Amino acid sequence: MxxxxxxxxxxxxxxxxxxxxxxxxxxxxxxxxxxxxxxxxxxxxxxxxxxxxxxxxxxxxxxxxxxxxxxxxxxxxxxxxxxxxxxxxxxxxxxxxxxxxxxxxxxxxxxxxxxxxxxxxxxxxxxxxxxxxxxxxxxxxxxxxxxxxxxAKDCFIVNEQEFTSFDDALSYCFDTFGVQKSRFYDLLVKECAGDFDKALSQYQHRYSAPKVLDVGKEKIKAFAKQHKQNSDFVARATERLMKQDAKLDIDAALAKLYREYIAR
Structure with a gap:
């Protein structure tokens, strides 16, 4: 009833x-x-x-x-x-x-x-x-x-720093990490549920990676020209060396390529 x-x-x-x-x-x-x-x-x-x-x-x-x-x-x-x-x-x-x-x-x-x-x-x-x-x-x-x-009132953590307001945490990200405001805000709110550290990580992965790749391409091109090598060969060899040893960055991989394969 x-x-x-x-x-x-x-x-x-x-x-x-x-x-x-x-x-x-x-x-x-x-x-x-x-x-x-x-x-x-x-x-x-x-x-x-x-x-x-x-x-x-x-x-x-x-x-x-x-x-x-x-x-x-x-x-x-x-x-x-x-x-x-x-x-x-x-x-x-x-x-x-x-x-x-x-x-x-x-x-x-x-x-x-x-x-x-x-x-x-x-x-x-x-x-x-x-x-x-x-x-x-x-x-x-x-x-x-x-x-x-x-x-208790929410607190917002950014890179191990604690903020009592969303605005302060957001401004800190803008000022400290140089993120593009609109892109970062959309990531933070729409994809990361307000998790600032997660949003920063996603932002760096999504928007910083192309810059790193562009720098790597320029270094490979310059290396190939300096040592009279085919740039495609240098790119493939460098990629293989970095996969074999995760500790190698692009500079270390190129140095190893020269030392072990080209200078011999």
Whole structure:
């Protein structure tokens, strides 16, 4: 027999902000709260209870957008709902977030009026989305005086250095490693799920390798000309030597080729 929502609501603790400064704020993103999000959603509560699934059974204040994104999601714990919401927000505002992270206000004056308007609008929307994504849920109290503390704020690791904000970590990558902003951002967000070290490794593999190969080709060409050898032969021989000994770089392989095959 189906249980109505009013009956199911009795299974939930009502969560509210412990501190006055957080009153009327969305638990998930910090915007003005207009709705109540139930964890797990009321639509799934009956089956969750019937099968004794692990769930938090708490209601929290939410803004309209966060409520709309989550109220049908079968996500049963509050921490998982926070993660789910952040993922959905990041996906919805992906383009605006990229504009926000790629451009700076100081660059707007150099643009045409039309482009300036478009970029400024994207930066504004992206900045708001970034702020909501960075928001840390507040401490909740309930009728029984129990408290629910949110998980620790995310930190971002880049090359063994720890950053407390995504923006700071991203700027560090731009300034320190000289990566092309748009390429690196797409790798980081779309393919590496925000893992900075993985994105740096992928970037170097994908975009730095051609430069290394070009340098190698020039060295092979110069070596062949200097020693009056066929450049195709030098390239094949060098490749074979480097495969035989992984410690050899292009210079060491050419030196070995000269010493063991040409100078004899």
């Amino acid at each position: 189906t249980v109505n929502n009013n009956t199911l609501k009795h299974y939930y603790k009502q969560g509210f902000a412990k501190q006055v400064k957080d009153a009327n704020r969305c638990y998930y993103c910090g915007c003005e709260a207009t709705d109540t999000d139930y964890c797990p959603p009321l639509e799934h509560a009956e089956l969750v209870l019937e099968f004794s699934e692990n769930a938090d059974f708490i209601s929290v204040p939410a803004c309209y957008e966060c409520y709309a994104m989550l109220h049908n999601e079968r996500v049963l714990t509050l921490a998982e709902r926070v993660d789910k919401l952040k993922t959905k927000l990041a996906g919805k505002y992906a383009k605006a977030l990229k504009v926000y992270h790629m451009w700076h206000e100081a660059e707007l004056d150099e643009m045409s009026p039309e482009f300036q308007h478009s970029i400024a609008a994207g930066m504004s929307l992206g900045g708001e989305a970034a702020s909501r994504l960075a928001f840390v849920p507040f401490i909740l109290s309930s009728e029984d005086a129990s408290e629910i503390k949110p998980a």
